[in-house]
Amino acid sequence: MRAVRIDAHGGPEVLTVREIADPEPESGPTPDASAESDAEPGPGAEPGPGAGEVLVRTVASSLNPVDWKTRAWDVGPALPATLGWDLAGIVVASSAPQFAVGDRVIAMSAQIATGLGTWAELVRLPVRLLAHAPKTLTLAEAATLPLAGTTAVQALAALRLESRTRLLVTGAAGAVGGLAVQLARQAGVSVDGLVSRPEHVEVVREFGASTVTYSVAELPQGAYDAVLDTAGVDVSRALGDGGSYISVSDAPLPDAPGAAKSYVQESGKDLTELVGLVDAGRLKVRVAAHYPLSEVRAAHERFEAGGLSGKVVLLF
Ligand SMILES: NC(=O)c1ccc[n+]([C@@H]2O[C@H](COP(=O)([O-])OP(=O)(O)OC[C@H]3O[C@@H](n4cnc5c(N)ncnc54)[C@H](OP(=O)(O)O)[C@@H]3O)[C@@H](O)[C@H]2O)c1
Structure with missing residues (x-):
């Protein structure tokens, strides 16, 4: 072969x-x-x-x-x-x-x-x-x-989101970020996105994000209950007190209380969940x-x- x-x-x-x-x-x-x-x-x-x-x-x-x-x-x-x-x-x-x-x-x-x-x-x-x-x-x-979707499912689970959560996803136009935005919206979470360039703003809005920016400086300080970092960018200033911060990137974690990494694990079960959402027309x-x-x-x-x-x- x-x-x-x-x-x-x-x-x-x-x-x-x-x-x-x-x-x-x-x-x-x-x-x-x-x-x-x-x-x-x-x-x-x-x-x-x-x-x-x-x-x-x-x-x-x-x-x-x-x-x-x-x-x-x-x-x-x-x-x-x-x-x-x-x-x-x-x-x-x-x-x-x-x-x-x-x-x-x-x-x-x-x-x-x-x-x-x-x-x-x-x-x-x-x-x-x-x-x-x-x-x-x-x-x-x-x-x-498979890899991007499983990573998104498991990282969001690590954030322990509730429907009232306000979540920021960095790298929101990327493979993991784009799926994470959609999955979090499916869970009723309010999601904002940080992207790398202006031409990526619209696609993340289409995934259901409320506010999408390509400038870290424009992120509201202390506004988020949860952050999912897929881009390796320190956005800890945007995290509110007691918020949770999960990174899947290789970059060092910011000095934020409770910040942690998530490492993807093989899981046919998580894939089956993703497939169900795709076939229901709820995940693109x-x-x-x-x-x-x-x-x-x-x-x-x-x-x-x-x-x-x-x-x-x-x-x-
Ligand atoms: N821990 C784990 O288990 C695990 C699992 C899967 C992936 N990962 C890691 O997670 C990261 C993302 O993976 P992926 O598959 O989603 O990669 P990807 O598809 O390349 O997405 C990364 C996204 O981040 C954007 N980006 C880069 N720098 C940025 C910045 N400063 N601000 C905002 N956005 C920025 C990129 O935009 P441009 O392309 O325009 O630069 C791209 O849209 C990678 O480092 C990967 O190795 C880890």
């Missing part, structure tokens, strides 16, 4: 698309990077899932900041490694009754911790990571949901650009240039 591999950390030029062995037919309870090798595919048993696992033929994935960071920085699994966290595809073998061959599914795989990258034509994952894909989206669109996803797998380097370059309104999708 083809996969996007890196042998060294660096710029987009370290990304290679090449043939590697299909996932092994059997596995232990916790699949890891050793399940893949750079060996040429050879004769033998058809790949299949182990107990509690599902084998998926990848149709699409999307780029997330962690993908370029794992490529560029000495973090993540031992090299060579397959990159990718988001997965949208078709089940080709299953040992789990919830998922049948032919089902359209999505998943998030915590590649940096497990080594199980999704940028491969076949991906074998534990069943607890999967959800059925939204019926109302193509798999290319659905591939934008955005695609900015599609790239075939063979142009993964160009996809990274476009993504890292920033300024996007929507995700960059990789097509298999």
